[in-house]
Structures are given as C-alpha cells and as structure tokens.
Amino acid sequence: MSAQARVAVLGAGSWGTALASLLARHGVHTTLWGRDAAAMRGMAEQRLNVRYLPHSPLPESLHYSADLAASVAGADWLLVVTPSHAFRELIEKLATLPSRFHGIAWATKGFEPGTGRFLHELVEEILPGQPGAVVTGPSFAREVVDGLPTAVTVHSDNADFAQTVAEQLHGPTFRAYTGSDLLGAELGGAMKNVLAVATGVADGMQLGLNARAGLITRGLNEMLRLGVALGARAETLMGLAGLGDLVLTCTGDLSRNRRLGLALGRGTPLKQAVAEIGQVVESVQTVDEVMRLATRHEVELPIARHVQRVLHEEITPAEGLRLLLAREQKPEYPEPFPVQ
Ligand SMILES: NC(=O)C1=CN([C@@H]2O[C@H](COP(=O)(O)OP(=O)(O)OC[C@H]3O[C@@H](n4cnc5c(N)ncnc54)[C@H](OP(=O)(O)O)[C@@H]3O)[C@@H](O)[C@H]2O)C=CC1
Numbered sequence: 587m588s589a590q591a592r593v594a595v596l597g598a599g600s601w602g603t604a605l606a607s608l609l610a611r612h613g614v615h616t617t618l619w620g621r622d623a624a625a626m627r628g629m630a631e632q633r634l635n636v637r638y639l640p641h642s643p644l645p646e647s648l649h650y651s652a653d654l655a656a657s658v659a660g661a662d663w664l665l666v667v668t669p670s671h672a673f674r675e676l677i678e679k680l681a682t683l684p685s686r687f688h689g690i691a692w693a694t695k696g697f698e699p700g701t702g703r704f705l706h707e708l709v710e711e712i713l714p715g716q717p718g719a720v721v722t723g724p725s726f727a728r729e730v731v732d733g734l735p736t737a738v739t740v741h742s743d744n745a746d747f748a749q750t751v752a753e754q755l756h757g758p759t760f761r762a763y764t765g766s767d768l769l770g771a772e773l774g775g776a777m778k779n780v781l782a783v784a785t786g787v788a789d790g791m792q793l794g795l796n797a798r799a800g801l802i803t804r805g806l807n808e809m810l811r812l813g814v815a816l817g818a819r820a821e822t823l824m825g826l827a828g829l830g831d832l833v834l835t836c837t838g839d840l841s842r843n844r845r846l847g848l849a850l851g852r853g854t855p856l857k858q859a860v861a862e863i864g865q866v867v868e869s870v871q872t873v874d875e876v877m878r879l880a881t882r883h884e885v886e887l888p889i890a891r892h893v894q895r896v897l898h899e900e901i902t903p904a905e906g907l908r909l910l911l912a913r914e915q916k917p918e919y920p921e922p923f924p925v926q
Pocket residue numbers: 597598599600601602620621622638667668669670672675676693694695696725726727728864865866868
C-alpha cells in the first residue's frame with residue numbers, strides 16, 4: 587500500500603479551512619496552518635473555524651498548527667490560501683525553511699499588489715525550479731465545506747504536479763479538472779472579482795436582470811481581450827477559471843466582491859461596506875493591478891476602469907453607470923474576435 591499523502595494548507599480563513607477539510611475527508615494527512623496561535627488552538631479543540639465557517643464542523647482527522655516550519659516539514663506538497671497581499675511574504679518565509687516538498691499550489695485569487703505580477707511569477711522568482719499550480723474555479727468555501735457539488739480546475743506547467751493536486755482534491759462531490767494555462771487561470775480568477783463588483787453595483791441600484799446579463803457578458807469580453815493580449819488561452823477563460831467563476835461571483839450573494847458592489851450600489855460608503863463584510867475582498871486591490879496590466883498592454887477595459895474609479899471614490903456608482911451607458915455605439919466584437 588502506498589504511504590498516506592501529506593499536505594500542508596497555509597492560510598486558515600474560509601477557503602483554506604474548506605480545502606483542508608476536503609483533503610482530510612479524502613484521506614490525505616492534512617495540516618491547516620494559520621498565523622493566529624489562539625485561533626488554531628480553538629479550532630483543534632472545537633473542530634470548528636468559529637470566525638470564518640462557524641456552522642460547518644471540521645473532520646476529526648484534520649490537524650492544526652500555528653508553527654509554519656513544523657506544518658511544512660514532511661509535507662509532499664503545499665497549498666497556499668492566504669489573501670494576495672500576504673502571498674509574497676509567505677513564499678519568502680517558505681524559501682528560508684529547510685523543508686523540501688514536491689511542489690507548491692495556491693488557491694489565492696489576485697496579483698501582487700503594486701506590481702501587477704502574477705502569483706506564479708512570484709513563485710518562480712522566490713522558489714525557482716519548484717513545480718507550481720493554481721487551484722481555481724467557481725467555489726464558495728461554505729458550499730465546499732458543506733459537501734455541495736463543486737467543480738474546479740488545477741493549472742500548472744508541470745502536468746504531473748497538476749495531476750497530483752487534482753487527484754487529491756477530487757472526490758465524490760468535488761470535481762477537479764487539470765490544465766496547463768497558469769496565466770489564463772490566474773487572470774480569470776482575479777478579474778472576475780472586479781466584474782462581480784460591477785454586477786453587484788447594478789443589482790444594488792436595482793437596474794434589473796438585463797443589466798446584470800449585459801455586464802457579465804461584456805465583462806467576459808474584457809477578460810478575453812486582456813487575457814489573449816497577455817498570452818492566456820481563450821478556452822481557459824471560457825471554462826471554470828473564467829466564465830464559470832464569473833457567473834458564480836456575479837450572481838451568488840455568498841460572494842464578498844458582489845456584496846461589496848451591492849452595498850456601494852445601495853449608497854453605503856466604501857470603508858463601511860468593506861468593514862461590514864469583515865473578510866478579504868480581493869477586488870479592492872486587484873482592480874488597480876488589472877488596470878495596470880491593461881494600460882501596459884494597451885487593452886481598453888471600460889467596466890473594470892469604471893469599477894476602479896468607483897472603488898477610488900472618484901465617481902459615484904450612478905456616475906459610473908451614466909458614463910458607461912454614454913460610451914459610443916460600436917460593433918459587439920473587436921476584429922478579429924479573440925476566440926479563434
Ligand atoms: N472564500 C472563498 O469562497 C474563496 C476564496 N478564494 C481566495 O482565497 C484567498 C483567501 O481568502 P479567504 O480564505 O476567503 O479569506 P478570509 O477572509 O476568509 O480569511 C483570510 C485569512 O487569511 C489570513 N491572513 C491574512 N493576512 C495573512 C498573513 N499576512 N499571513 C498569513 N495569513 C494571513 C487571515 O488570518 P487572520 O484571521 O489571522 O487575520 C485569515 O485566516 C483569497 O485570495 C480569495 O480570493 C478563492 C476561492 C473561494
């Protein structure tokens with residue numbers, strides 16, 4: 587019989603806890619690491635993540651730790667699930683540890699704040715030669731931890747590592763597909779958060795279902811145009827990592843990014859809306875990095891640009907809407923359409 591696989595999940599918020607719980611249920615020896623020692627002790631005692639997933643009991647077999655070196659020691663591979671703003675710091679800490687693992691996966695959605703660099707670029711820079719993979723797709727933590735059916739995708743340059751990660755995540759209610767387009771998969775997961783703010787704003791302003799469908803579709807168009815300019819594959823963005831997550835986050839009220847938009851659309855000030863959500867809302871940082879990439883690659887992204895102006899409080903949601911509707915009439919598709 588082969589030895590039991592060992593994985594360390596790094597980041598004990600809602601998504602890290604849900605993925606760790608899933609791996610433990612699949613028979614993988616899983617340690618969930620979080621930076622707050624008291625919170626990790628509490629989780630071990632109560633078998634519950636009281637702060638982030640208070641209604642979902644965690645499996646008996648899941649291990650908890652606030653000691654990064656001990657969590658990583660002996661792990662076959664790592665799964666990083668911190669917010670994007672903490673990603674570099676954690677990877678740099680991992681680089682100082684003596685432990686050797688077969689690969690590093692991440693389920694974080696976003697870019698390095700301030701540079702627009704992709705997370706796989708940070709891993710390549712800080713841990714050169716290490717196989718890397720992104721786990722992404724339409725997946726609310728609460729539904730995953732409650733065992734509701736979910737499909738995600740695991741993209742890597744290293745097909746063996748993508749397969750290992752996908753096989754261990756895959757289970758009776760969780761389908762994990764594989765792919766080899768790291769850049770496209772990361773871009774889809776990051777951009778959908780910005781577009782979810784736009785549909786949230788429209789719904790918060792009660793603009794109707796036509797507006798929501800229009801924004802999702804034109805948002806997908808923005809994702810495709812930027813993605814293809816950057817070298818992503820169109821099929822990645824038409825799949826779980828792009829369209830799938832876009833639909834989920836633009837329509838599902840479990841989305842923090844959509845809820846931010848809803849609150850802004852109803853007139854709640856940004857600071858108050860973010861504070862009331864009380865969890866990571868990646869779009870607040872991601873929008874600047876998306877626009878940085880768009881400017882660098884000369885791609886026009888009207889929806890993302892107006893979300894940025896609303897999030898910077900340069901314009902109100904109502905002004906954003908007026909400006910978007912006042913744009914010139916034009917063909918639906920650019921020539922040639924990016925999906926070949
Ligand atoms: N929730 C979901 O459904 C999904 C989330 N994601 C992505 O997963 C990532 C994490 O989000 P999520 O788990 O939801 O966030 P949460 O808001 O639920 O939790 C954030 C977690 O990150 C921890 N954290 C913050 N800063 C640091 C740091 N510097 N070092 C280590 N840990 C830190 C927090 O610790 P503390 O409590 O001590 O502050 C907390 O445990 C995001 O990129 C998100 O987009 C992707 C798919 C689904």
